[in-house]
Amino acid sequence: MKVFSTIADFREARSQIKDRVGFVPTMGYLHEGHLALVRWARGDCDAVAVSIFVNPTQFGPNDDFARYPRDADRDLGLLAKEGVDLVFMPRGEEMYPPGFSSWVEVGRLTERLEGAFRPAHFRGVATVVTKLFNIVQPTRAYFGQKDAQQAAVIKRMVRDLNMNLDIVVVPTGREGDGLAISSRNIYLDSEERRAALCLWNSLRRAEDLWSKGERDAETIRQKMISFIQQEPKAKIDYVSIADPETLEELIEVKPPALILLAVWIGKTRLIDALLLGGNLSESAL
Amino acid sequence: MKVFSTIADFREARSQIKDRVGFVPTMGYLHEGHLALVRWARGDCDAVAVSIFVNPTQFGPNDDFARYPRDADRDLGLLAKEGVDLVFMPRGEEMYPPGFSSWVEVGRLTERLEGAFRPAHFRGVATVVTKLFNIVQPTRAYFGQKDAQQAAVIKRMVRDLNMNLDIVVVPTGREGDGLAISSRNIYLDSEERRAALCLWNSLRRAEDLWSKGERDAETIRQKMISFIQQEPKAKIDYVSIADPETLEELIEVKPPALILLAVWIGKTRLIDALLLGGNLSESAL
Numbered sequence: 026m027k028v029f030s031t032i033a034d035f036r037e038a039r040s041q042i043k044d045r046v047g048f049v050p051t052m053g054y055l056h057e058g059h060l061a062l063v064r065w066a067r068g069d070c071d072a073v074a075v076s077i078f079v080n081p082t083q084f085g086p087n088d089d090f091a092r093y094p095r096d097a098d099r100d101l102g103l104l105a106k107e108g109v110d111l112v113f114m115p116r117g118e119e120m121y122p123p124g125f126s127s128w129v130e131v132g133r134l135t136e137r138l139e140g141a142f143r144p145a146h147f148r149g150v151a152t153v154v155t156k157l158f159n160i161v162q163p164t165r166a167y168f169g170q171k172d173a174q175q176a177a178v179i180k181r182m183v184r185d186l187n188m189n190l191d192i193v194v195v196p197t198g199r200e201g202d203g204l205a206i207s208s209r210n211i212y213l214d215s216e217e218r219r220a221a222l223c224l225w226n227s228l229r230r231a232e233d234l235w236s237k238g239e240r241d242a243e244t245i246r247q248k249m250i251s252f253i254q255q256e257p258k259a260k261i262d263y264v265s266i267a268d269p270e271t272l273e274e275l276i277e278v279k280p281p282a283l284i285l286l287a288v289w290i291g292k293t294r295l296i297d298a299l300l301l302g303g304n305l306s307e308s309a310l
Numbered sequence: 311m312k313v314f315s316t317i318a319d320f321r322e323a324r325s326q327i328k329d330r331v332g333f334v335p336t337m338g339y340l341h342e343g344h345l346a347l348v349r350w351a352r353g354d355c356d357a358v359a360v361s362i363f364v365n366p367t368q369f370g371p372n373d374d375f376a377r378y379p380r381d382a383d384r385d386l387g388l389l390a391k392e393g394v395d396l397v398f399m400p401r402g403e404e405m406y407p408p409g410f411s412s413w414v415e416v417g418r419l420t421e422r423l424e425g426a427f428r429p430a431h432f433r434g435v436a437t438v439v440t441k442l443f444n445i446v447q448p449t450r451a452y453f454g455q456k457d458a459q460q461a462a463v464i465k466r467m468v469r470d471l472n473m474n475l476d477i478v479v480v481p482t483g484r485e486g487d488g489l490a491i492s493s494r495n496i497y498l499d500s501e502e503r504r505a506a507l508c509l510w511n512s513l514r515r516a517e518d519l520w521s522k523g524e525r526d527a528e529t530i531r532q533k534m535i536s537f538i539q540q541e542p543k544a545k546i547d548y549v550s551i552a553d554p555e556t557l558e559e560l561i562e563v564k565p566p567a568l569i570l571l572a573v574w575i576g577k578t579r580l581i582d583a584l585l586l587g588g589n590l591s592e593s594a595l
Contacts, residue, residue, distance in 0.1 A: 032472060124556070126418050127436070127470035132411035151412070152471075159472040185412035186437070187317060187444040271409070 026105045028112040032160050035113045039162060042110075044071030048163030048190075050154060053077040054094040055103050058198035058206040062167040063107045065195050074111040074161050075104055081117060083149030094211055113161065120156060129155045129186070131178050134272055138285055139174050139296070142262050147178050154179055155186075163190050171197040171205045173285050173298035177272055197298070199225070205297045212293040220258040221290045227252045227264070228299040231284050235301050242266040242275045242282075253288060262287035262294070269300060311390045313397040317445050320398045324447060327395075329356030333448030333475075335439060338362040339379040340388050343483035343491040347452040348392045350480050359396040359446050360389055366402060368434030379496055398446065405441060414440045414471070416463050419557055423570055424459050424581070427547050432463050439464055440471075448475050456482040456490045458570050458583035462557055482583070484510070490582045497578040505543040506575045512537045512549070513584040516569050520586050527551040527560045527567075538573060547572035547579070554585060 029035040039046070047066025051059050055077075066073045077100055084090035097114065104112055128148050134140075135147035158166065168176045176194045183192055198206040203225035204218075213221055227249040234245050249264050266275050269283040280302020287296045314320040324331070332351025336344050340362075351358045362385055369375035382399065389397055413433055419425075420432035443451065453461045461479045468477055483491040488510035489503075498506055512534040519530050534549050551560050554568040565587020572581045 127416045127467045130413045156472045182412045187441045
């Protein structure tokens with residue numbers, strides 16, 4: 026496994042590979058969810074590239090950029106064990122040198138949900154992902170379904186700007202009790218860890234209602250909200266039942282429909298998502 | 311020479327070419343200026359690709375999109391004669407299908423000069439050029455020095471977003487009397503054609519002052535303005551003496567300095583530019 030911190034060195038190594046390259050962009054502090062993406066890439070492609078970069082431009086001024094967890098040595102150990110070929114681990118100035126002023130903006134899709142609560146978040150995501158795609162030149166890139174809006178934004182961007190790669194959305198990795206695996210779970214104390222289960226349990230409730238024939242989106246949404254509100258440590262940012270491609274709110278639940286939610290557990294903001302009917306990777310491509 | 315109207319067909323043909331591809335994006339109605347870019351590409355690369363697309367998103371509501379001149383048959387004849395390999399000539403819907411909503415924005419640089427007079431113009435340019443680069447996958451792309459701010463914007467974007475190609479800026483093609491060759495020159499009647507020379511002649515005056523030792527940008531600018539104002543058919547949008555990379559207005563003229571101007575001649579808006587000292591292609595890369 027080769028590790029590079031400069032764009033020029035990475036490009037040089039990348040240019041030696043003529044076969045299919047699978048790419049997993051990460052912010053490091055890797056967990057089983059990331060490793061699942063790496064394994065999908067491994068299975069699909071001839072070589073696997075992973076980036077580790079805590080991207081400052083996708084954090085707002087009140088977000089957790091400074092305290093976002095980092096552990097490069099551990100990350101590299103995990104990636105080596107998975108047989109990753111290339112790792113790109115740039116410093117901030119390598120990605121955003123002085124004078125940097127170009128941005129990729131994905132409209133509409135980015136204005137709702139996460140975009141409404143985190144202004145400029147998706148601009149930062151779309152821009153850094155564009156940069157990474159141009160540096161890594163992957164055949165396929167892998168994203169987790171947990172960040173469902175991010176996956177929809179990336180797909181929209183790739184299609185609109187004719188980027189020459191495929192986007193694969195991989196099902197969310199979960200703990201034994203169903204909590205979506207996330208780097209931010211480390212912020213939770215044991216009481217919050219228990220409370221955090223309300224996200225997954227509310228999604229299961231929604232799926233249950235849907236499978237029993239409920240088709241009114243507002244009914245499902247309200248039942249999810251009531252359920253989460255029973256947890257005193259939880260504070261809801263949003264619960265949404267939306268078209269998986271446009272993220273427009275649905276009135277009638279027709280599959281595939283995407284349920285997305287963001288909930289504060291104490292001082293930690295968690296998100297999760299579930300697709301009702303259909304495979305996200307196929308449905309939204 | 312092969313001509314393609316769909317992205318998929320163009321990509322298929324492009325994927326057969328393993329050597330260096332030079333790319334000249336155009337809005338058609340080709341003139342000697344475009345052909346000069348094609349010849350540079352021919353000299354540098356193994357294969358040459360040209361796009362012909364009058365990009366609606368870079369025209370404002372009051373711009374000349376509808377009346378912009380078009381002549382595809384003549385264009386294809388000219389390109390065939392130059393030994394062009396691939397031509398990409400998409401329809402509007404191929405480039406901007408329903409739901410399109412991703413944009414590339416280049417900050418600061420795009421706010422002044424043309425950007426101030428034509429809001430959203432450079433957003434349209436940056437976006438379509440990004441799309442074309444992703445479709446054509448060129449080794450090098452060629453732009454004219456006449457559109458000096460456009461060249462600076464494209465360079466900034468390529469650098470910021472780590473696009474994997476070189477940008478080459480080619481000196482402005484001129485008529486025998488010095489008028490910059492432009493598709494819009496066709497709008498000029500004979501009296502306006504004569505009047506239009508004031509752009510080039512004001513640039514020559516500026517160069518003359520500079521070569522005689524004048525270093526105060528405001529003095530040169532004012533003399534250019536007075537000169538152009540002697541032409542009753544001319545109405546100035548701007549005269550700028552700026553850093554070629556940032557396009558920030560200069561106080562003291564130190565080479566390389568870029569003089570840019572936009573002037574209405576009757577109902578036709580013309581632009582021109584001249585670099586004082588140094589080669590634009592090298593200086594701004």
